[in-house]
Amino acid sequence: MANADGRLARGELRKTLLLDAAVTVVAEHGYAALTHRAAAAGAGVSVASVTYHFPSIGDLREAMFQHAGSRIGLAFRDVIQAASARADDVPAITGSFVAHLVAERRLETTAVLEMVIAAGHDPSLRPLVRFFNDRLAELLGPYIGSQSDALTVAAAIQGIILSRIAQSDPDVAPGLRDAVVDLVQRYRSTPTTGGVGA
Amino acid sequence: MANADGRLARGELRKTLLLDAAVTVVAEHGYAALTHRAAAAGAGVSVASVTYHFPSIGDLREAMFQHAGSRIGLAFRDVIQAASARADDVPAITGSFVAHLVAERRLETTAVLEMVIAAGHDPSLRPLVRFFNDRLAELLGPYIGSQSDALTVAAAIQGIILSRIAQSDPDVAPGLRDAVVDLVQRYRSTPTTGGVGA
DNA sequence: CATGAATCGGTACAAATGTACTGTATCACG
DNA sequence: CGTGATACAGTACATTTGTACCGATTCATG
Numbered sequence: 537m538a539n540a541d542g543r544l545a546r547g548e549l550r551k552t553l554l555l556d557a558a559v560t561v562v563a564e565h566g567y568a569a570l571t572h573r574a575a576a577a578g579a580g581v582s583v584a585s586v587t588y589h590f591p592s593i594g595d596l597r598e599a600m601f602q603h604a605g606s607r608i609g610l611a612f613r614d615v616i617q618a619a620s621a622r623a624d625d626v627p628a629i630t631g632s633f634v635a636h637l638v639a640e641r642r643l644e645t646t647a648v649l650e651m652v653i654a655a656g657h658d659p660s661l662r663p664l665v666r667f668f669n670d671r672l673a674e675l676l677g678p679y680i681g682s683q684s685d686a687l688t689v690a691a692a693i694q695g696i697i698l699s700r701i702a703q704s705d706p707d708v709a710p711g712l713r714d715a716v717v718d719l720v721q722r723y724r725s726t727p728t729t730g731g732v733g734a
Numbered sequence: 735m736a737n738a739d740g741r742l743a744r745g746e747l748r749k750t751l752l753l754d755a756a757v758t759v760v761a762e763h764g765y766a767a768l769t770h771r772a773a774a775a776g777a778g779v780s781v782a783s784v785t786y787h788f789p790s791i792g793d794l795r796e797a798m799f800q801h802a803g804s805r806i807g808l809a810f811r812d813v814i815q816a817a818s819a820r821a822d823d824v825p826a827i828t829g830s831f832v833a834h835l836v837a838e839r840r841l842e843t844t845a846v847l848e849m850v851i852a853a854g855h856d857p858s859l860r861p862l863v864r865f866f867n868d869r870l871a872e873l874l875g876p877y878i879g880s881q882s883d884a885l886t887v888a889a890a891i892q893g894i895i896l897s898r899i900a901q902s903d904p905d906v907a908p909g910l911r912d913a914v915v916d917l918v919q920r921y922r923s924t925p926t927t928g929g930v931g932a
Numbered sequence: 933c934a935t936g937a938a939t940c941g942g943t944a945c946a947a948a949t950g951t952a953c954t955g956t957a958t959c960a961c962g
Numbered sequence: 963c964g965t966g967a968t969a970c971a972g973t974a975c976a977t978t979t980g981t982a983c984c985g986a987t988t989c990a991t992g
Contacts, residue, residue, distance in 0.1 A: 550969080566855055568766030571949065582971045589969090593950065646854055653851050655900040656844055657764055665900050688894060688913045695893015696886060702853040702863050715886045722920040744989085745939070769979060780941045782983095787939090791980065939988070949978070958969075 551589050553579050555603035558596060562604075563646040567654060570597060598660075604647035605664050611641065612671045619675050626679030627724075631717035633675070634693060638700055638712060646701055652694070681725035689723050749787050751777050753801035756794060760802075761844035765852060768795060796858075802845035803862055809839065810869045817873050824877035825922075829915035831873070832891060836898055836910060844899055850892070879923035887921050 557578030562570050575596065576583045590596035615633045619626050637645045648668065655661040672690035673683065680686045693716055700712050755776030760768050770784045773794065777784075788794035813831045817824050835843045846866065853859040870888035871881065878884045891914055898910050 564855055566766075566852060567764070572951085573949075584972070585970050587951065591951075650851055652896060652900045653848055654764060656902055657762055659902075662901060669897065684909075684913075685916075687897075688917065691894045691897035692890030692917065693893065695891065695896060696889045698850060698893060698896065699867065699885075699889035702850045703860060704854055704857075711882075715882075718883075719886065719890065748939080770981085771979075782942075783940050785981065789981075933992100935991085937988105937990090939986100941986080942984085944983080945981090947978105947980080949976105951974100951976085953974075954972085956969100956971080958967105960965105960967090962963100962965085 550581070550585065551599075552603070554581070554586055554589060555600055558600040559604050559607075559643050559647045562600065562650055563643040567597075567650045570600065572596065600647065601651045601654075601661065601664065604644040604651070605668065607644045608637070608641065608648055608668070609671065611637070612668075612675070616671065616675050620678055623678035626676060627717045627720040630675060630693070630720050631713040634697060634716045635710075635713040638697060642701070645697065649694070649698055649701065676720065676723075679720065679725075680723045685723050685725070689720060692719060745787070748779070748783065749797075750801070752779070752784055752787060753798055756798040757802050757805075757841050757845045760798060760848055761841040765795075765848045768798060770794065798845065799849045799852075799859065799862065802842040803849070803866065805842045806835070806839065806846055806866070807869065809835070810866075810873070814869065814873050818876055821876035824874060825915045825918040828873060828891070828918050829911040832895060832914045833908075833911040836895060840899070843895065847892070847896055847899065874918065874921075877918060877923075878921045883921050883923070887918060890917060 554575055558570055558575045561574045561578050565574075570593075572583050572586045572590075572593065576586045579586075586596065590599055611633070615629060619629045622629075651661055652665050652668075655665045669687060669690050672693065673686035676686040676689055677683070680689060696712065696715055696719070752773055756768055756773045759772045759776055763772075768791075770781050770788075770791065774781045774784045784794065788797055809831070813827060817827045820827075849859055850863050850866075853863045867885060867888050870891065871884035874884040874887055875881070878887060894910065894913055894917070
């Protein structure tokens with residue numbers, strides 16, 4: 537899709553540029569501020585370039601959510617693999633991962649949270665929201681035995697992330713990680729080999 | 735403000751009618767859908783009546799958040815009083831309260847969650863968001879000794895509520911309450927008098 | 933009952949937005 | 963080197979939205 541056909545590669549490049557700009561708009565000014573013109577201005581291109589790739593505003597919104605979700609999803613894939621290998625380290629891995637999301641992936645994370653809210657009145661978004669819940673639960677799975685508990689903790693972690701993003705205090709990142717680590721540990725079900733106990 | 739002056743009473747009545755309609759619009763169609771005309775249509779009144787009480791759209795948005803927050807805040811006041819008297823029952827009280835919010839106060843609760851997201855890029859909303867976090871932490875206070883832990887659990891509960899509203903499954907209410915009760919119990923710090931242990 | 937403020941419906945207009953249309957440049961391919 | 967599809971800039975127009983304005987109605991008060 538890129539090497540064989542240069543035209544498609546160019547188009548995809550512009551698309552990602554536009555979607556990155558769209559994610560930035562949503563994260564910095566809210567879901568309501570995402571317009572063709574706002575995305576065009578953020579990417580430094582013409583409005584027609586946006587309407588060409590995303591003819592209707594619904595297309596832009598949907599692609600923007602998919603894009604933000606894809607970025608986060610890739611990060612999930614790596615950390616899930618690491619967690620499945622060492623179940624005892626799941627709390628620490630999860631805590632660092634969440635801190636990473638809020639710090640280095642703040643824009644995409646914020647956009648995903650906007651998507652979760654939007655899913656409340658837009659059923660078409662629910663499959664993607666459920667996908668993220670399942671991925672987060674999958675990350676916790678090796679440490680938390682119960683699937684039900686894992687989903688609860690996944691939702692709880694989302695709430696902790698939300699509260700930090702809502703306050704937007706840049707200095708709360710370390711406290712965020714500790715809070716997540718502690719939360720996960722309180723749901724431990726599989727016996728750990730080492731550890732002196734908290 | 736109501737009995738002494740009939741005109742003000744009438745105005746306040748219309749205001750609450752409009753704000754209830756505004757909250758409904760936000761809960762059912764999202765924050766972006768809140769316009770003067772949408773609120774007017776929802777309340778069955780003219781657009782001028784909305785612009786009279788809320789001249790700019792910013793006034794309407796701000797008052798809508800305040801209104802939804804006020805409704806939830808009143809419910810908080812009662813439950814906090816009940817919880818302070820019986821610390822051992824805090825998990826059950828909190829669980830039932832959360833279930834009540836999602837069931838009977840779904841519209842206001844959804845609007846408040848929209849406000850939390852909006853606070854990420856609108857600092858003027860953060861005091862109200864912090865107020866709710868503090869109230870929820872205050873509710874948990876008698877049961878959870880650490881103020882830091884109480885705030886974490888408060889954020890976690892918000893995440894659990896968010897996940898249920900996002901999925902919008904009406905049959906998950908009982909599971910919701912159990913999940914909240916279990917979560918709070920895992921953060922117990924004060925010794926309970928009775929109880930056989932879970 | 934007269935009066936003035938509060939309230940509200942109807943209308944109008946400027947700005948923002950969604951979206952279509954036209955022309956042009958780029959690039960793969962024959 | 964022509965050719966056609968892709969990609970994009972500029973423009974235009976209809977719709978939506980924010981907001982102001984005017985007139986009618988309600989209601990407390992003297």
